[in-house]
Amino acid sequence: MVELLPVSELISNHPAHIRESFHPDYEKGAGFVIDKVKPLQETNIPITDLGFMRADAVYDVVTVSRGKFFKLENHQKRFARSCSRMRLTNPYNSDQEAKILNDLVAKTGLKDAFVWWCVTRGSNPNFPSDRLNPNKFNNRFFAFAVPYIFIKEDKDKVKGINLYISQDYIRIPPGSIDPRAKNFCQLDLAMSLFEAGDHGANWSVLSDGEGALVEAPGCNIFVVKDNQISTPNIGCLEGITRETTIELATEMNLIVKTRRVTIEELQSADEVFLTSSAGGILPVSFLSGEQFGEGVGPITKQIHNLYWKKRWDGWEAQDVDYLGGEN
Ligand SMILES: Cc1ncc(COP(=O)(O)O)c(C=O)c1O
Missing domain, CATH: 3.20.10.10 (D-amino Acid Aminotransferase, subunit A, domain 2)
Known part of the structure; x- marks a missing residue:
């Protein structure tokens, strides 16, 4: 009779999951706000961003276990499709995006991580008539890496x-x-x-x-x-x-x-x-x-x-x- 692998228990106790060294500021996680890496607790959002005000944003989540991203390229491709479906332009190309995500995990030293990123519409343009043109917005990139999140234990x-x-x-x-x-x-x-x-x-x-x-x-x-x-x-x-x-x-x-x-x-x-x-x-x-x-x-x-x-x-x-x- 097959039993379920105790995944959370293994992640807590198996040596392959031991965290790499990290600066204590990054204990809870690392964030990326527009163009800067920050300790998670120092991240903030521009309050007039339409991602925050109107849910006008797309995102993706990739995970890391035992120090390895799983299907990173598939997640990045899906994210690119999400952006194009919602007429959002990612300020970063896919190599830059992959490096940002990698570096966030590296900052935390986490072997098991939940890595989230999004592109938001940004704030409304100055002229109301420009709201009809997606190219008149400055879309913004945000991301974070935190310890792996399990929906269920x-x-x-x-x-x-x-x-x-x-x-x-x-x-x-x-x-x-x-x-x-x-x-x-x-x-x-x-x-x-x-x-x-x-x-x-x-x-x-x-x-x-x-x-x-x-x-x-x-x-x-x-x-x-x-x-x-x-x-x-x-x-x-x-x-x-x-x-x-x-x-x-x-x-x-x-x-x-x-x-x-x-x-x-x-x-x-x-x-x-x-x-x-x-x-x-x-x-x-x-x-x-x-x-x-x-x-x-x-x-x-x-x-x-x-x-x-x-x-x-x-x-x-x-x-x-x-x-x-x-x-
Ligand atoms: C609404 C919804 N459906 C399905 C999924 C599962 O997708 P994935 O397997 O890529 O995590 C998610 C993941 O967050 C979700 O938000």
């Missing part, structure tokens, strides 16, 4: 998440805001988490309002039925962990489908799991408090373990240059 993963299907909220439809652009408009997801909490659950999932599942806060969703794995194909972010899961499941000779997945299929699935850079594969065992199946299923466990084993073996990895941060 080992103990919650072993038990399996209690997932609540939101009744009060549907995900912003693709015709309003393209969810493939990783953007700041997420109050639907945030409110659904509070709704889940009110019902004693510990995560939520949203539908499109017409019976199809879309995504969860910070996560994509997968259902397993008769050894076939399915994940929604529209209305959601094209998650890098989702893409990775599809690769791993294919390697395991499972049939994988990206297609419309209904709420009924979720309710009658053999296994369910969420995927996110913030934690990898997150098993689900309860739907609105009711346990389904026998708890965390065998396919979920295998994909979870394979994900971490392959990452730590250096699959799709890029070493952090810890000396880079000194330049």
Whole structure:
């Protein structure tokens, strides 16, 4: 019987995760504001930036474990697509961006990091008529690196998440805001988490309002039925962990489908799991408090373990240059 790798425990105790030396100012993390690296606690945002005022921004998150970025290039490419979908111009090219992200991690010495970056619209131009032209804005770049963030701890993963299907909220439809652009408009997801909490659950999932599942806060969703794995194909972010899961499941000779997945299929699935850079594969065992199946299923466990084993073996990895941060 396969058991889930205790990932948070390993990150806390295994020697491969011991932090490199760092200046004490960077203990909590490092930030990059427009053009300067700063200790996290010294970062600030220009208050009239439309990213802050109107959620007018796109972002991405890449993670580092055992001193290696995972699929950095895929994250950077997705970020470039997010920028172009929302007519934002990244002030930095992709090499400069990769160096900024590397140097932030290097400053902190972290072997396991959550690395976030965004481009915001910037402040409104001086003349109201210029608001009609995206080229009249000075788009801004911000980033930070902090210790790895897990959506759920080992103990919650072993038990399996209690997932609540939101009744009060549907995900912003693709015709309003393209969810493939990783953007700041997420109050639907945030409110659904509070709704889940009110019902004693510990995560939520949203539908499109017409019976199809879309995504969860910070996560994509997968259902397993008769050894076939399915994940929604529209209305959601094209998650890098989702893409990775599809690769791993294919390697395991499972049939994988990206297609419309209904709420009924979720309710009658053999296994369910969420995927996110913030934690990898997150098993689900309860739907609105009711346990389904026998708890965390065998396919979920295998994909979870394979994900971490392959990452730590250096699959799709890029070493952090810890000396880079000194330049
Ligand atoms: C809304 C949403 N869906 C899905 C995901 C999962 O994407 P990834 O696997 O690239 O982290 C995220 C990640 O933050 C997200 O915010």
